[in-house]
Amino acid sequence: MTFLLAGVLQLGQYALNKKSTDTEEYLQVIENPNDKGNYNHVLKIAFESTEGNIVYRGVEYEEFSSKKINNYAYKKGSARGGDVTPTSKYTDSMKTLNKIMISFNDILKSANQNNDEQKIFKGIYEYMVSNQENIANDITEKIKSISLKKGESFIITVTLFDNNTEKYMGNFQLIRNHLARILNEQYYNKYGKTSKGKGICYYCKNEGEVFGFVNTYNSYTVDKIGFVTGGFKQENAWKNYPVCSCCAQKLEQGKKYIRENLTSKFSGFDYFVIPKAVISDEHDEAEFIETLEEFEKNTNFSTQESTKQNLLGSEKDFLEIMKDSKNYLNYNMLVFKEEQSGSVFRILLYIEDIVPSRVKNILRVKDRVDETVLFKNLPGKDNATYDLKFGFDKIRTFFPNNKTEGNFDKSFLEILNNVFTYKKISYKFLLGRMISKIRSDFAREEYVKNLVLQALMCIMFIDKLNLLSGKGKEVQKIMIEKTEKNKKYLDFFENESYKDVFNSDYKRAVFLTGVLTEKLLNIQYKERGSKPFYSRLNGLKLNKNIVKRIYTEAINKLNEYNKNYYKELEYLIGMYMLSEESQKNVSDDEISFYFVLGMSLARFFNEEKKDGEDEE
DSSP, X not given: OHHHHHHHHHHHHHHHHHHTOTTOGGGGTOXXXXXXXXXXXXXXXXXXXXXXXXXXXXXXXXXXXXXXXXXXXXXXXXXSSOOSSSOEEOSOHHHHHHHHHHHHHHHHHHOOOOSHHHHHHHHHHHHHHHTXXXXXXXXXXXXHTSOOOTTOOEEEEEEEEETTEEEOGGGOHHHHHHHHHHHHHHHHEETTEEOEEEEEOTTTOOEEEEESOOOGGGSSOOSSTTSSTTSSOGGGHHHHSOEEHHHHHHHHHHHHHHHHHSEEEETTEEEEXXXXXXXXXXXXXXXXXXXXXXXXXXXXXXXXXXHXXXXXXXXXXXXXXXXXXXXXXXXXXXXXXXXXXXXXXXXXXXXXXXXXXXXXXXXXXXXXHHTOGGGSSXXXXXXXXXXXXXXXXXXXXXXXXXXXXXXXXXXXXXXXXXXXXXXXXXXXXXXXXXXXXXXXHHXXXXXXXXXXXXXXXXXXXXXXXXXXXXXXXXOOOOOOOOOTTTHHHXXXXXXXXXXXXXXXXXHHHHHHXXXXXXXXXXXXXXXXXXOGXXXXXXXXXXXXXXXXXXXXXXXXXXXXXXXXXXXXXXHHHHHHHTOSGGGTTOOHHHHHHHXXXXXXXXXXXXXXOOTTTTOO
């Protein structure tokens, strides 16, 4: 966590330098209430100042505008109280209005001035107290009149029309002073305690006033007994983790910068990357800033199609920027989950020190897999074709989190971690999970060819990174002379881009048995409008004996139909099955997988069209 926060601190320094916020400290506190893109609507409890009187106009609507973030002046407060300013995220009309009123009350109590703005705020607050139910009803009615997309909600704020000019909360000096006041207060005043003293800052090592409640990403919490060494004295928290005002603000700004520029989603997870540079001169610093600017440009969410193309299947493709970085720049990646409206931050996975050259190699392997002919021009809807592209979403397919299949989050994230840290992944474990899902879909007679190709794609990707462990010894001793008749089979196995998948005689035999079976099923469907041989495949729970049985029965069935066009294929299967040594150490899961892989790729071995053949 220390390394993570060092990177956050570095980004905070960059953000502060860029903003030049020396004279506007309050802006450092303001948060974007729509940082996740789901609060696109703003309801304004609007008042009007008329000859010194505050008059309620009603609840008005506007679309959220990122240009008005400082006007909204949102700052999240405690879970039990109101937010810091009278701008809140909507939960319930009455509850949200209560939060706004609590905020008004806090501001009025803490203000040490008695000017026009305070009179205005007092007038608004008193009106709200007297008419709370009516305003809540107005909010409810306005919400009913607005159509929302799934997951969207509202921000509720207060505005004042003064001489036909609408003033938002951020336009009032009272609010700005209030925000500036809490800039440091939030780091030492909490739980009804004050924790600050003279000490040496944990980060900059300078001696001075330090605070005890700096808690970036919940890295240091003292809200529960036992979290503080030396007894539960929250006011002494600064002695355990002393952070000065300057570094606390850098951490806050770094966190804010990460949320806005380096955070995205993939496969149902939130994650961010943190570039961390060892800067030794101005040249390094310039390159570091240049890289950050590349991330900042990547603000627009990608299209669904481009998301499918990138490795993580992420809304923002950070990896393309990471791979082109200089090698003095390392990256940390953190996968996290926020709960209770962001008050709970759980780290699910933390990967340290990802170097650009490693990312480049991983992406190079992805490109090689994508270019494999097996994944190109696949039959799609309406006679269209498409290319299958590898991404972690393909692995996620086999390691989902849903009520039907279970929760495989931990395994999925472990695979992600191992890929980026070059740790081995168990072939047996990976294949076991994949064939389990394929069997499940196969048993329901669902279309599994795409699923099988996704599994093959994942295995090839991890294997080409040399990360598969426990694959077992591959044996290939059967030498078959290439002829005109068998050429298409042998050429298929010798294809450079995937020949490693078929470097075992017995796996070739099982694969070709799957091809032969698919041919038979197609003929059966043409003849009878059904595929009764499907029931002879034992729900894809196969072993060597069952494959032999299927091989024999398939030939018999083809002969019964008088449509056995596959003599050469049957000969090859027989020859490859002779290799007894290659049958050792082949698991039943592998047998099942290679069999269904043969069924899925049978289209690569279409014969010259004959009656009833190769019909789907």
